[in-house]
Amino acid sequence: MNWDDESAPETDGPYAAGDRLVGSLADGEDQAVEAALRPKDLDEFVGQERVREQLDLVLRAARQRGATADHVLLSGAPGLGKTTLSMIIAAEMGAPIRITSGPAIQHAGDLAAILSSLTEGEVLFLDEIHRMSRPAEEMLYMAMEDFRVDVIVGKGPGATAIPLELPPFTLVGATTRAGLLPPPLRDRFGFTGHMEFYAPAELQRVIHRSARLLDVEIEGEGAAEIAGRSRGTPRIANRLLRRVRDYAQVKADGVVTREIAAQALNVYEVDGRGLDRLDRAVLTALLGLFGGGPVGLSTLAVAVGEERETVEEVAEPFLVREGLLARTPRGRVATPAAWAHLGMVPPQQAAGGPGQQGLFGG
Numbered sequence: 001m002n003w004d005d006e007s008a009p010e011t012d013g014p015y016a017a018g019d020r021l022v023g024s025l026a027d028g029e030d031q032a033v034e035a036a037l038r039p040k041d042l043d044e045f046v047g048q049e050r051v052r053e054q055l056d057l058v059l060r061a062a063r064q065r066g067a068t069a070d071h072v073l074l075s076g077a078p079g080l081g082k083t084t085l086s087m088i089i090a091a092e093m094g095a096p097i098r099i100t101s102g103p104a105i106q107h108a109g110d111l112a113a114i115l116s117s118l119t120e121g122e123v124l125f126l127d128e129i130h131r132m133s134r135p136a137e138e139m140l141y142m143a144m145e146d147f148r149v150d151v152i153v154g155k156g157p158g159a160t161a162i163p164l165e166l167p168p169f170t171l172v173g174a175t176t177r178a179g180l181l182p183p184p185l186r187d188r189f190g191f192t193g194h195m196e197f198y199a200p201a202e203l204q205r206v207i208h209r210s211a212r213l214l215d216v217e218i219e220g221e222g223a224a225e226i227a228g229r230s231r232g233t234p235r236i237a238n239r240l241l242r243r244v245r246d247y248a249q250v251k252a253d254g255v256v257t258r259e260i261a262a263q264a265l266n267v268y269e270v271d272g273r274g275l276d277r278l279d280r281a282v283l284t285a286l287l288g289l290f291g292g293g294p295v296g297l298s299t300l301a302v303a304v305g306e307e308r309e310t311v312e313e314v315a316e317p318f319l320v321r322e323g324l325l326a327r328t329p330r331g332r333v334a335t336p337a338a339w340a341h342l343g344m345v346p347p348q349q350a351a352g353g354p355g356q357q358g359l360f361g362g
């Protein structure tokens with residue numbers, strides 16, 4: 001499965017895929033409000049029961065021993081709470097946290113500078129750890145295992161390695177796919193937590209909590225409506241809540257009911273299942289023009305007027321996860337659920353035979 005939205009290209013196509021309301025990467029507005037919405041401890045952190053319980057044990061045991069916690073690897077799609085969890089780890093250990101990311105560490109020297117300035121017990125959060133450069137990665141192996149790095153001074157035959165002792169620290173690595181990490185790096189983490197997409201009931205709890213913090217009055221059914229359209233992702237749930245809040249304030253009395261939430265998100269073209277305009281365009285083309293497939297990716301992309309990569313990396317991962325589209329060796333194929341979702345009838349079932357299905361389009 002490809003859920004690495006980070007590699008998704010910006011697009012000039014008709015569906016503004018680089019700037020979507022249901023995109024899972026943080027945009028500028030998200031960054032401004034996310035700090036205020038982050039749960040501060042494990043009890044406040046909604047869902048992810050298994051990871052939470054296991055992590056709680058790891059941290060409690062380290063605290064009891066008066067030791068620094070083991071290195072932690074968190075894997076999962078963007079917006080599921082990896083950064084939040086890393087901050088909680090630091091808070092639970094009463095330790096400061098330093099935040100950086102793989103792409104920011106291009107040279108081993110960049111990493112050496114960060115590592116050598118850590119204090120004892122500090123948490124180093126390394127987002128997108130799979131995108132670190134190779135030499136930095138190799139330096140990290142030794143730092144994680146022996147709390148030591150060799151700093152190379154000079155070049156060529158005269159170069160010397162100066163060993164540098166580091167204070168014990170906890171590395172929290174985050175990656176969209178743990179499978180992308182080289183085994184030697186993966187093996188050096190004492191604990192690996194895999195973050196799952198959230199169930200609707202969990203997202204409802206996230207939404208109620210955020211509504212409280214943002215001072216928004218929301219009914220249970222209003223939260224359920226937003227949760228159903230949030231693609232299993234707290235970041236998207238919080239973003240949709242903010243748009244619904246605007247709508248409720250301007251068009252009604254500020255209270256988020258089911259009706260208001262549905263009306264607001266219909267205005268923003270996020271449908272009942274969380275599909276946006278681009279997702280629906282891909283499905284509509286697949287069903288209406290190609291009878292549900294199989295059809296090649298390039299043909300499908302031309303049909304919706306988008307780049308091939310945009311369809312493959314921006315729209316398809318969610319459609320596949322929702323069981324609406326399948327990638328097969330012969331091309332893209334719509335599932336029965338796709339026909340049902342768009343209210344269309346597959347060719348073999350349509351009274352008029354192949355080619356008539358578009359007439360039933362919703």
Ligand SMILES: Nc1ncnc2c1ncn2[C@@H]1O[C@H](COP(=O)(O)OP(=O)(O)OP(=O)(O)O)[C@@H](O)[C@H]1O
Binds near residue numbers: 085
């Ligand atoms: N379990 C949760 N309970 C409540 N809120 C959550 C939870 N997980 C995430 N959030 C909220 O979702 C937003 C995004 O979370 P966060 O930044 O931790 O995601 P991430 O996985 O680190 O994303 P990225 O990989 O893009 O950095 C934050 O505002 C956070 O408050």
